[in-house]
Amino acid sequence: MIRVTNLVKYHGPHRVLDGPSIEFCKGQVAALVGPSGGGKSTLLRCINGLEPFQEGEITVGDLKLAGGRAPAKADLLKLRRTVGMVFQQFNLFPHMTALRNVMAGPVYALGRPAAEAEATARRLLDRVGLGAKVDARPGQLSGGQQQRVAIARALAVNPAAILFDEPTSALDPKMAAEVMRVVDDLADDEQFQAAMVIVSHDLAAVRRIADTVHILAAGRVTYSGPADEAFAAGGPVETME
Amino acid sequence: MNPRWPLAAVLLLAAAPAAARADDEKELRWGTDPTGGAPFIYKPPGSGEDDPYIGFEVELAEYLAGKLGRKSVPVDGLWKSLPDLLDKPRGGEKGIDIVLNGYEARDTLKAKYAASAPYYTFRVELIARKDEDGKDWADFRRPGRRVGVLGESTAADYAKRFFGEPAVDESDDVANVIGLVRDRRLAGTVQDGPAAVHFCKENPDLRTVGAGRQPGHYVIYLRKGDDELRAGLDAAIRDGFRDGTLQRIYRKYGLWNADQENLAYQHTGEWPEPLDADEVAAAGGGGGLGKLLPQLLRAAGTTVLLAVASFPLAVLLGLAIGVGRVYGPGWVRVPLGVYVEVVRGTPLLLQLYVIFYMLPKIDPVFALDPLYAGILGLALNYAAYEAENYRAGLLAVPRGQMEAALALGMNPLTAIRKVVVPQAVRIVIPPVTNDFIALFKDTSVCSVILITELTRKYNELYNFNRDLVVELAFVTAGLYLLMSYPLSLLARYLERRTGTHATGGHR
Known part of the structure; x- marks a missing residue:
């Protein structure tokens, strides 16, 4: 579904991604783990078209982004409408209510009628446990609640893949648990067929939900394999630096 | 709303009265x-x-x-x-x-x-107090004696030549100069003959000194x-x-x-016969401040009209320029940057002059009536300041907001319009309101293009009503305050309201 091939990305002179190749499959939860600065978040941002890259290739369905070339605007829009993203800092729109935040994608990006978008938004907010907070603005919500709205917002455009960029690292453990319950719920939902990629330092949570694990260190993939194997005693996760 | 429409409407309205007359x-x-x-x-x-x-x-x-x-x-x-x-x-x-x-x-x-x-032969006259020493012009050419003149007049040129430039004080207001002479702060003043005759008649403590000089013709x-x-x-x-x-x-x-x-x-070719009887100048009088107040109020209305019509245009144009400078390509950013720097770096007075006096010389189609020229000038000038406000506001919106909007699949224009700009607008409410209040006072500059707004009306009235100078000044200042204070209240209300939006009521 999502295929990353020999991706090279520089930040100035620094080679942040040094040719990793990874595949993320439909209906599976993939975890990207590894030391800070290893390139995990950058890889997600490249997949979503938020960062250009210099070499390699990213394929999402029938869309292809090639390194060193600015993608066509239409391709970029299509890519972003296919791949949803949840940010570490939530990035909710502070001037909109929770409901409006979730409606923003369908209405402003997909051009759906407001009534239809509202019905979807209410259903999704209900699903993340915030059915009673539809009219609250982000500033009136806790961090955990905001991240749950952000997840509902990403789901609202019905993406084929959803990328979680350290969704709990800005939260205290209690709120982080709230958010991970929502992610768990999505991972367990047989109906939900989107590929999920999660970057996280919360290894316990990752172990619970991930089907596959990829370890990224110094811009390279040092391990790719099933979660059971990755988390086995003395396995690659335990021994990674 | 399309920001071009108000401008077009102003230009159309401007053309109508000219055609009618x-x-x-x-x-x-x-x-x-x-x-x-x-x-x-x-x-x-x-x-x-x-x-x-x-x-x-x-x-x-x-x-x-x-x-x-x-x-x-x-x-x-x-x-x-x-x-x-x-x-x-x-x-x-x-x-x-x-x-x-x-x-x-x-x-x-x-x-x-x-x-x-x-139609008239005038001479420049030297006016002094009756109790001031000196029988002739030369007696006033002494160290420490200063004379006042109306700036850029023939009298001013002559006074500078006769007394030397350092001894001459220039003013834009004849009545002020006369006041300074009467208060002994100036030894005398050089004026055209007709003004000299009038002021000596009005002020019995003044006299003309010696004979008038340098005859000229009106x-x-x-x-x-x-x-x-x-x-x-x-x-x-x-x-x-x-x-x-x-x-x-x-x-x-x-x-x-x-x-x-x-x-x-x-x-x-004939010497005129002297007429027997002088007709006496009809002098009105009485009335006091009460009779002048409606004039000030009407002029204040013009001030409000100038400000209220020009500021929305300035805001719309400024927002467009600000967005262009932050998100536009290089070929858009550069000219917009030049516009902002040129407009901010030159006086409003000069810009109004260009719009009202110079553009019509290029083509009569640019000949706007003063009110429309004033509105246009204020809008174009304040747009540069508002553009910088909005640029600061746009840059103050966290980068993640734009990224989140793009990640949802919005195209960049929609993201700017629906996500970034609404937040920037809230951020810049205090400086923008501040500018609106400043613009109220800057409308007074429009008097150079012949708009009788509050300050010009005040100037006119106090020239004719010297005994009411203090009262007129207080009333005028009060009117400005009455106009600007509600704006301050509005600003505070908007700040409170949008502050709640931005922070979720924690404030």
């Missing part, structure tokens, strides 16, 4: 500056707004208009720029046929405009090519000297003297 040929529209004061054109103290102007040039204009079969219509402007009004089309609100306001025959002006035969300026009008004016002036009409007018204001007899002789 274009065929009105029955008027003799004469440019004058009533704030220049007596005895040229003025209102007696305490006059109401509808009371007519008086003055020897008012009566002269009425006489000339009558001779030409027209109706005399004074058009007020700034003295220094009255000839510029001849460069504008005749039909606009400030369109004029002639300049008649103590303008001397000067080669630089004659090169550009046609001039009538002289003439009427008109467009080159207006030969018929010029011939008509010349004939009327000649006839006026011959039949005693001009002598009668000049005597009424104490302005008839040997120089005018000589001028009459030059025009007619």
Whole structure:
């Protein structure tokens, strides 16, 4: 579904991604783990078209982004409408209510009628446990609640893949648990067929939900394999630096 | 709303009145500056707004208009720029046929405009207090003695040559200079003869010193090519000297003297007969502040109109420029940056001058009525400041907001419009409101393009009502405060309201 091939990305002179190749499959939860600065978040941002890259290739369905070339605007829009993203800092729109935040994608990006978008938004907010907070603005919500709205917002455009960029690292453990319950719920939902990629330092949570694990260190993939194997005693996760 | 529509509407509205007046040929529209004061054109103290102007040039204009079969219509402007009004089309609100306001025959002006035969001979006079030592001009040319003049006048040129530039203080306001002489802060002042006669008559403690100097002629300026009008004016002036009409007018204001007899002789070839009885100048009076207040209120209305019409345009244009500077490609950013720097770096006064006086010289289609030129000038000027406010606001919105919008699949324009701009607008409410209040006060600059707003009306009234200077100043300041204070309250309300939005009511 999502295929990353020999991706090279520089930040100035620094080679942040040094040719990793990874595949993320439909209906599976993939975890990207590894030391800070290893390139995990950058890889997600490249997949979503938020960062250009210099070499390699990213394929999402029938869309292809090639390194060193600015993608066509239409391709970029299509890519972003296919791949949803949840940010570490939530990035909710502070001037909109929770409901409006979730409606923003369908209405402003997909051009759906407001009534239809509202019905979807209410259903999704209900699903993340915030059915009673539809009219609250982000500033009136806790961090955990905001991240749950952000997840509902990403789901609202019905993406084929959803990328979680350290969704709990800005939260205290209690709120982080709230958010991970929502992610768990999505991972367990047989109906939900989107590929999920999660970057996280919360290894316990990752172990619970991930089907596959990829370890990224110094811009390279040092391990790719099933979660059971990755988390086995003395396995690659335990021994990674 | 499309930001271009209000601008187009203003331009369309501007064109309408000009067209409506274009065929009105029955008027003799004469440019004058009533704030220049007596005895040229003025209102007696305490006059109401509808009371007519008086003055020897008012009566002269009425006489000339009558001779030409027209109706005399004074058009007020700034003295220094009255000839510029001849460069504008005749039909606009400030369109004029002639300049008649103590303008001397000067080669630089004659090169550009046609001039009538002289209608008055003036000399520059030195005015001093009666108790000030000195019998002649030379007695005032001593260290420590300073004289005041009206800036950029013939009297000023002469005073600088005679007393030396360091001893001469220039002012834009004759009445102020006279006040300084009376208060002993200046030894004297050099003025044109008619003004000297008037001020010595009004202030018994003042006198003229020695004989007047450097005789010169007042003439009427008109467009080159207006030969018929010029011939008509010349004939009327000649006839006026011959039949005693001009002598009668000049005597009424104490302005008839040997120089005018000589001028009459030059025009007619005959020495005029002295008239027996002087007509006394009709002086109105009474009324006080109550009669002036409606005039100030009406002018305050113009101030409000200028501010309320121009600021929304400035905000829309400023927002567009700000967005262009932050998100536009290089070929958009560079010219917008130049616009902002040029407009911020040059005075509003100069910009209004360019819009009102210079653009019509390029093409008459740019000839806007003063009100529309004022609105346009203020809008274009404040747009540069608002653009910088919005640029700061846009840059203050966290980068993640734009990324989140793009990640949802919005195209960049939609992301800017729906996500970034609404947040930036909230951030910049305090500086934008501050600018609105500042603009209220900057509307006073529009007086240079002949809009009678509050400050100009105050200037005019206090020239004619020197005993009410303090009261007028307080009322004017109070009116400005009354206009700006509600805006401060509105700003605070909006800040509170949007602050709640931004922070979720934690404040």
